[in-house]
Amino acid sequence: MTMVSTxxxxxxxxxxxxxxxxxxxxxxxxxxxxxxxxxxLTRWHPATLAAVHLFALGGLMPVMLGALFQFVPVACGLSLxxxxxxxxxxxxxxxxxxxxxxGSFLQGSTLGFGLAGVLLLGSLLSxxxxxAWALGRQAGxxxxxRTLLRSVLALAGTVSLASLLxxxxxxxxxxxxxxxxxxxxxxxxxxWMGGLIASVASMVVPMFHVTDAYPRRWFWLSRxxxxxxxxxxxxxWLAWGWLVSVAVCVLAVAAVSFGxxxxxxxxxxxxxxxxxxxWGWLGVTVLAVAMxxxxxxxxxxxxxxxxxxxxxxxxAGLGGGTVSVMVYxxxxxxxxLHWQRVNKARIRLPMLHQIVPERWQGVQLSVEGLSVxxxxxxxxxxxxxxxxxxxxxxxxxxxxxxxxxxxRDYAQRLPVLKALPPRVAASVRL
Amino acid sequence: MTTxxxxxxxxxxxxxxxxxxxxxxxxxxAGDWAAARSSSQALQHDVLAHFxxxxxxxxxxxxxxxxxxGGPTQVMRMEHEEARLLLEDLLAAVFGQDADxxxxxxxxxLILLQQHNMKEENIxxxxxxxxxxxxxxxxxxxxxxxxxxx
Numbered sequence: 001m002t003m004v005s006t007x008x009x010x011x012x013x014x015x016x017x018x019x020x021x022x023x024x025x026x027x028x029x030x031x032x033x034x035x036x037x038x039x040x041l042t043r044w045h046p047a048t049l050a051a052v053h054l055f056a057l058g059g060l061m062p063v064m065l066g067a068l069f070q071f072v073p074v075a076c077g078l079s080l081x082x083x084x085x086x087x088x089x090x091x092x093x094x095x096x097x098x099x100x101x102x103g104s105f106l107q108g109s110t111l112g113f114g115l116a117g118v119l120l121l122g123s124l125l126s127x128x129x130x131x132a133w134a135l136g137r138q139a140g141x142x143x144x145x146r147t148l149l150r151s152v153l154a155l156a157g158t159v160s161l162a163s164l165l166x167x168x169x170x171x172x173x174x175x176x177x178x179x180x181x182x183x184x185x186x187x188x189x190x191x192w193m194g195g196l197i198a199s200v201a202s203m204v205v206p207m208f209h210v211t212d213a214y215p216r217r218w219f220w221l222s223r224x225x226x227x228x229x230x231x232x233x234x235x236x237w238l239a240w241g242w243l244v245s246v247a248v249c250v251l252a253v254a255a256v257s258f259g260x261x262x263x264x265x266x267x268x269x270x271x272x273x274x275x276x277x278x279w280g281w282l283g284v285t286v287l288a289v290a291m292x293x294x295x296x297x298x299x300x301x302x303x304x305x306x307x308x309x310x311x312x313x314x315x316a317g318l319g320g321g322t323v324s325v326m327v328y329x330x331x332x333x334x335x336x337l338h339w340q341r342v343n344k345a346r347i348r349l350p351m352l353h354q355i356v357p358e359r360w361q362g363v364q365l366s367v368e369g370l371s372v373x374x375x376x377x378x379x380x381x382x383x384x385x386x387x388x389x390x391x392x393x394x395x396x397x398x399x400x401x402x403x404x405x406x407x408r409d410y411a412q413r414l415p416v417l418k419a420l421p422p423r424v425a426a427s428v429r430l
Numbered sequence: 431m432t433t434x435x436x437x438x439x440x441x442x443x444x445x446x447x448x449x450x451x452x453x454x455x456x457x458x459x460a461g462d463w464a465a466a467r468s469s470s471q472a473l474q475h476d477v478l479a480h481f482x483x484x485x486x487x488x489x490x491x492x493x494x495x496x497x498x499x500g501g502p503t504q505v506m507r508m509e510h511e512e513a514r515l516l517l518e519d520l521l522a523a524v525f526g527q528d529a530d531x532x533x534x535x536x537x538x539x540l541i542l543l544q545q546h547n548m549k550e551e552n553i554x555x556x557x558x559x560x561x562x563x564x565x566x567x568x569x570x571x572x573x574x575x576x577x578x579x580x
Contacts, residue, residue: 074545074548074549075545075548075549075552076552076553144552203548207448207544207547207548208540208541208544210445210448210449210451210452210540269452270448270449270452270453271452271455271540272451272452272453272454272455272456272459272536273455273459273533273536273537329541333538333541336538337542340512340515340516340538341512346515351530351531351533351534351535351537351538352534352537352538352541353533353534353537354534
């Protein structure tokens with residue numbers, strides 16, 4: 001058995017680089033909608049497809065991977081294989097792949113799709129294989145490692161369907177395009193992103209909000225998600241409409257159940273603080289409930305605009321919102337922890353809520369939340385898309401500045417703390 | 431506190447300490463410094479007693495049964511030391527009626543303890559329980575005795 005502490009997880013620098021790159025990717029996606037605000041009139045608009053993939057692959061993905069580099073060793077006691085500078089290069093390849101894919105959607109370039117496919121498959125498969133290898137070695141009976149592993153399998157499913165779509169776009173393969181597009185999106189949203197959020201939340205919410213644990217039946221329900229995705233994909237391929245509806249309903253029930261279970265826990269939190277972390281989690285769980293409901297509506301309604309609204313709620317709402325709330329915990333804590341470990345002089349360090357000023361966290365999260373709601377409404381009232389996209393771009397730019405300033409302070413203060421002489425003081429022991 | 435095995439006992443103790451910390455932060459936030467002082471001392475006592483039960487009973491038993499002396503338990507001891515220092519800072523903030531300090535040190539202590547507890551609850555306790563085998567009830571009794579000794 002190998003047990004590690006946060007000291008054994010990758011240096012915070014690589015996690016910080018992933019987070020800054022990811023937030024920059026989300027800014028780029030928002031700016032794309034500022035440039036082409038009529039994109040949300042249909043999900044098939046090239047700018048919509050470009051913005052969606054830029055947000056998901058160049059935005060959410062790097063932040064989630066950066067967080068996993070820290071979370072997996074701590075939560076599962078597993079040491080991820082260290083690849084040194086290669087981690088940085090994988091991030092560069094992922095970002096280049098995302099930009100190339102977005103550009104290919106805008107220009108309809110088959111050559112671009114091929115290049116993007118190589119870059120993205122290379123980076124995602126290497127990261128996914130590394131996570132799967134580490135999680136598969138989990139020594140203990142941990143439920144968390146199993147749920148994380150299911151999310152990695154869902155990432156493999158998403159990438160597999162993406163490969164088929166690239167085959168259709170580049171080679172003209174005769175495959176059911178609509179079914180593959182729909183289920184590629186659902187594998188990514190419900191399986192990878194949703195699965196990751198739910199599995200992390202099932203541990204983080206009870207511990208960090210000081211609440212009751214999630215009930216056993218929730219873990220039972222979450223196991224059905226992967227089966228529903230498999231079932232729905234094949235049923236959709238074979239045009240078995242009723243079975244597709246069953247699978248969609250299972251996914252919707254899982255999203256709504258997760259939202260309700262989480263919102264009840266956060267509301268009853270015994271942590272003793274009603275700060276941005278508290279309100280942010282309440283916000284994203286309400287979005288999870290709305291996403292489940294609107295997802296079901298999108299499936300059963302002939303009005304295609306519900307599908308656009310679902311996609312916005314899922315990616316910018318649940319995905320982007322969760323990422324925003326979590327980076328305001330992860331980044332200040334990593335900075336504080338690495339300062340504290342070299343603070344032998346025991347001088348007073350900035351507090352967690354001062355490292356990224358809490359007031360600005362609240363302002364940024366509010367701007368982002370309002371932008372998501374406006375963007376969602378923009379699916380029905382196109383005039384709202386431009387102000388919503390401007391709000392999202394500004395909100396994410398503000399977040400990038402807040403994080404970058406905190407990381408700069410970290411880098412400047414660390415050598416100063418290391419150079420200070422130690423203070424001799426005995427800690428209290430019982 | 432009574433329970434069937436030491437893992438459940440220690441996990442329940444983690445939750446109890448988390449709730450004490452939450453109550454302390456609420457009291458400090460409301461300006462009830464007399465209650466906050468009392469809560470902070472109770473919290474310090476319970477956290478240190480929990481650490482003592484692990485360091486004096488569980489970790490030596492784990493090391494003896496698994497043969498691992500420099501790995502998991504060393505990491506856990508190091509993190510206990512970090513938490514002890516943070517507890518000192520938190521108590522100083524409470525006794526200095528420094529509400530901002532209580533918020534900052536309280537949140538840092540919560541996160542530090544939670545990431546520590548995750549490792550204990552997901553890896554160390556299940557492994558220690560598996561290695562303890564038929565001696566688990568005896569080990570549980572010793573841990574409870576040490577935890578509740580003072």
